[in-house]
Amino acid sequence: MKARNTAALRIGGMMLGISMASVAMPYVALAHGPTRQKVTESVEINAPAAKVWATIGNFQNMAWCDDVAKTTGTGGNVPNTANRVITLKSGATITQDLTRYDAKEMSYGYFTDKIDIKVLPVNDYSGEIKVIPEGANKSKVSWEAAFYRGYMNNDPPPNLSDDASLKAVTKWVRTRLDGLKTKMEATH
């Protein structure tokens, strides 16, 4: 059944190729570079927004993430100036720039200069974290991430495909948000 379908497609392709004589036809099956992907995740935390922001709002301190060993950097929380090197407990490092910072809105944005695709299979990875107040003792943290898959050319290997990258970033963000909730609610 499968073989028959393939054959039918091939014949169809040939017929099209002959009748249209288009330069594009031979490439149809494998054409195109990657499309940018996004992940949007959030978590509700039983803690005041200000307290959550006090924990995550310093670009130079990622200690709230369980897998982070240390954060070193320069430029404080000044957008377009600040950068940081996050060292994971695994020993891997991630270099990021601060792209926007709004203490009043309790949000900041970042761009990743360097990350090993073995740590996270992404390219041009950026994002934004925001704390939204939801009453006196409740808040929501939303995390948006934008990235291209780990392999920028056509025909990516399965571990660097759109799907694989989407799954990996979703897990990356989800784990950290859930960890933050546990941490904040334990100390509240």
Place this chain on the structure above:
Amino acid sequence: MSRLGHFARLIAAAGVSIGFVAVGSALADEAFITNQNANSVSVLDLTSKKVVATIPVAGKPAGIAMSRDGTRAYVTSPEGPYVSVIDTASRRVLRKFPAGRDPLGIAIDPTGKFVYVADFDIPHLYKIDVSTGKIVADAHVGKSPCGVAVTPNGKLIVVADRDDNQISIVDAATFKRIGVVKVGQHPFGLTIDAEGKRVYTADVVSNTVSVVDLASQKLIGTVKTGLRPYVVAVNGKYGFSTDEYGGTVTVFDLKTLKFVKRINVGDYPEGIEFSSDGSKLYVANWMSDDVWGIDAKTFKPVAKIKVQDGPRSFGTFIRKTP
């Protein structure tokens, strides 16, 4: 009620009777928004600020070119790879035609007979006859061509060659490249002013807008923008860049090329275009999945319309309804 308005109503009524989807209100603007991650195009009535139709378009639709008369929208699907022809009145895809390996940027000539499509994968600009869907001419341009624009008289086509940090100027008649001008780093979107004199490019990596004089083929100025400018729009007085990482639109003066204002918009803004009367600007925000309307004089937001996942509308996307 003006005679024109009455006429438009009759046309709208006729449209209903022969089975087309009704046009919401006469002489209004509509925006066609390519939702790349959702594989769709949202149609927005900009008067009622509502989504009035959603058209499925596969292949991660990104670029768009609206015909001058507003009857057709041409949408590129880089993962198609093809161009879909949308009948704007009936909100239907009439047909699709192949367009190289990775069609992204697209523009339409003033007569509406040809579209020009940049192939991001191989550095070519295609001239496609919209009546047949065939590539009738092919020009060599620079690496990773993105934005495409046509002068108002239709004589020149300008392409942003992203990875060569330049624009290519192509003669529409001979379809040969007649000039190359170096601009900022990684120009993505570009626009040509109403006089056909200047080209403005949004340079993603250098965080600038480059200003090129078309006649002399010279870079005549550079404007600092917010972070990661993607697209630029101009009227007679101001230029507006969509700054993706900043979540802003930077306003600059076209005469002095000086910074005027930074407007907060949605997250990761990309496509930007003026309403047909020039009074408003509409911005598609890729991350926050919405389209914002901005008053072109006060720079205040006047509309926020939710669309589907990953709106880009890279190109011209607003039409005046008949």
